[in-house]
Amino acid sequence: MQTRSALQRPSMTESKGQTYITLEQVREACIALLTQGRRVGPVNVRLQLxxxxxxxxxxxxxxxxxxxxPSPRGSKKEGVTQADGSRQLPR
Known part of the structure; x- marks a missing residue:
């Protein structure tokens, strides 16, 4: 097993033994889902990964x-924007 010297920085997708999902991996998962005729969303992408x-x-x-x-954070309007662009008012 190789050890990493204190001066070497971990790669952008690796830190403390963990690997992180890259934009390219998510893009490939989206393409695979679309090819399979499945909906693209966080749950299906995570399953694909x-x-x-x-x-x-x-x-x-x-x-x-x-x-x-886009994230509704910072929005001045009340409610949550749905994926289809409609708004759902808070209860």
Missing amino acids: GNRGSYATITRHLRTLGFAA
Whole structure:
């Protein structure tokens, strides 16, 4: 087993023995889901990736790729924006 010297930085997708889901991996999972005729969403992407990655990271990558609605945080309007663009008012 190789040891990492104190001066070497871990790769962008590895830290403390954990590997992180990259934008490219999410893109490939989305393409696979679309090819299979399945819905692209965080749950299906995570399943396609072998149950790897956090939902927060996957959702962030989906937003970057344009597969998820922008985060409603910081929005001045009340309610939550749905994937189809409609708004759901808080209860």
